[in-house]
Amino acid sequence: MNYLRTELPAALLYALGAAALILSQHAMVFLAFHALGMPLALDDAFWLFPIRQLAMLPDMSPFVAIGAFAFCLGISGALALLSLRRAERLGRGGGLALGAMIPTLQIFAVLLLALLWPRREATETRRADDPAPPYRLAMGIFAGTTLIVVAVAVSAVTTGAYGWGLFVATPFLVGLITGFLVNRGRVRSVNETAGAVAAAGVLGTFALLMLALEGLMCIVLIVPLAGGLAMIGGVIGRAAAKRLIDPRQPFYSVVLLPVIFLLDAAMPPELPIATRAAITIDAPPEAVWASLTADRPVRDKPGLVGLAGLAYPVAAHIAGEGVGAHRHGKFSTGTADERVTVWQPGRALAFRVVRQPPAMEEMSPYRKLQTPHLVGYFDTGETRFDLQPLPGGRTRLSVRAGHVLRIDPALYWGPIARWAIGKNVGRVLRDIRHDAEGRQRAGLAAHSRHGKSYAQLAD
Structure with missing residues (x-):
């Protein structure tokens, strides 16, 4: 008691x-x-x-x-x-x-x-x-x-x-x-x-x-x-x-x-990351250019980049034509405001990011996190696409992109950033190839149908 x-x-x-x-x-x-x-x-x-x-x-x-x-x-x-x-x-x-x-x-x-x-007993034993x-x-x-x-x-x-x-x-x-x-x-x-x-x-x-x-x-x-x-x-x-x-x-x-x-x-770090990639597309430059500048979503799945919460492209829209036109790059984390710096139909397209969305989307019960690293610590500079005609009505589409990473240690974060950029760039190139080749097949099919119609009329 x-x-x-x-x-x-x-x-x-x-x-x-x-x-x-x-x-x-x-x-x-x-x-x-x-x-x-x-x-x-x-x-x-x-x-x-x-x-x-x-x-x-x-x-x-x-x-x-x-x-x-x-x-x-x-x-x-x-x-x-x-x-x-x-x-x-x-x-x-x-x-x-x-x-x-x-x-x-x-x-x-x-x-x-x-x-x-x-x-x-346990207390006494412990003491x-x-x-x-x-x-x-x-x-x-x-x-x-x-x-x-x-x-x-x-x-x-x-x-x-x-x-x-x-x-x-x-x-x-x-x-x-x-x-x-x-x-x-x-x-x-x-x-x-x-x-x-x-x-x-x-x-x-x-x-x-x-x-x-x-x-x-x-x-x-x-x-x-x-x-x-x-x-x-x-x-x-x-x-x-x-x-x-x-x-x-x-x-x-x-x-x-x-x-x-x-x-x-x-003394914040600034690690420049230059990315180069290319893909061969079974379609002429005109079809590739149409896919590159079309207002359409990116259909390929983001894969591990999306699973990790890192930003990945979702769609793109170009308002106007020529140098100075506005390009809106829609990402999983928001919309990037971009300006066209090179406009050569069928040959080259380049744009520079003026304002970009957060670099990743965090998993959290909150609407807003006190995490400054989401904005300003990973920036995209200029991205350029070049179209090179190849024999047989094919096109080699190459891309060059520049980014800056401002997080240390760069030896750890650099490879992660390069991996994510490479995955995103490869995904965009594959999506353009699928769309351009689809356009080319649709065009050939339509041409074939018209050819048959003309032949029937001649008969």
């Missing part, structure tokens, strides 16, 4: 404190809508996912977004710390405590932690035999998760820097910090350390998605590089935990991150 009297107040205090923290997010969204003079629907989505209501606003100021994300991150940190204390008292529930970091999931994690009962209780493992994962969210918010949203700091230094430091903390007090195995680093990465990914700081496809694209660097950092952090006495030393390196972010923003 005495045990019951001490546990019920502790569970009640935790539930009330956690509920107050969770509801503070609803209050923040309500006040933000009131300040912006916008109507707020107090529906189920609001109570389960309040920050989503704010992120769904079409013209939300980036300062409002950053402030809201910072507030939610602070609340998530406070909830995680409160839940970790609860988990320590219970002798279990470390995973639920980490779940308290993630919007929406935190509601259910807190509810379960409040209802769980302490395992007295007697394990100098590094399970909550320390959770603390290491929590630190890695927080570093991911803070780094993306500072580098991408605040400085607009997508480079070495975000894609190389950050995942390495996430692994280093997580690996160091989970091995303090008791050195764990390499597999346990790798599992903790992976857990930090997964929770960080969920947090980025829920806070509208990133979309799923961008995260998927960076996983091979970031995952490998994080695991290397985790191994080094584990080794450091066995040798270092001062627990603050690994954290000194985190101070370098803002400096690297500023350097990335001050």
Whole structure:
């Protein structure tokens, strides 16, 4: 009975404190809508996912977004710390405590932690035999998760820097910090350390998605590089935990991150990508030109490029003729505004992109993401098509396209960009070939029918 009297107040205090923290997010969204003079629907989505209501606003100021994300991150940190204390008292529930970091999931994690009962025997055994209780493992994962969210918010949203700091230094430091903390007090195995680093990465990914700081496809694209660097950092952090006495030393390196972010923003990369491709078409230049300038959709499927969420051409429309004519290139992510720079019917067509749509379409529950990399970090310059007549009424259609990539490390992102460009260019060439050859066959069939009609009249 005495045990019951001490546990019920502790569970009640935790539930009330956690509920107050969770509801503070609803209050923040309500006040933000009131300040912006916008109507707020107090529906189920609001109570389960309040920050989503704010992120769904079409013209939300980036300062409002950053402030809201910072507030939610602070609340998530406070909830995680409160839940970790609860988990320590219970002798279990470390995973639920980490779940308290993630919007929406935190509601259910807190509810379960409040209802769980302490395992007295397990707690006593742990305190007697394990100098590094399970909550320390959770603390290491929590630190890695927080570093991911803070780094993306500072580098991408605040400085607009997508480079070495975000894609190389950050995942390495996430692994280093997580690996160091989970091995303090008791050195764990390499597999346990790798599992903790992976857990930090997964929770960080969920947090980025829920806070509208990133979309799923961008995260998927960076996983091979970031995952490998994080695991290397985790191994080094584990080794450091066995040798270092001062627990603050690994954290000194985190101070370098803002400096690297500023350097990335001050000296953005510019990797020019020149693409050349050609295809032989069983149709004369006139038919190929008609297909090249026709107002029609691209019928070939986008393949892996579309599956990855990268932009791919959907259709094209040319308003007018000659140099200076407007060409509207419709992509999966929007419409590109283009100007014709070369117009030589049956011989050459070139156009320059004046305004282009986002480079990719993110998978996210939000209408608008705070992801600057979607616009301005991958630009298309001039694209030129040349038509060369070949014997037998055929045509060689060649294309030259210029692009600029402004994301580091170029050694990683460059091949991905070249692959996507090559797939898109090849798809367009194949579509022109199919259309031009179809036009040629239709023309020959019509000519054959007319020839038969004339022959019958002559008879």
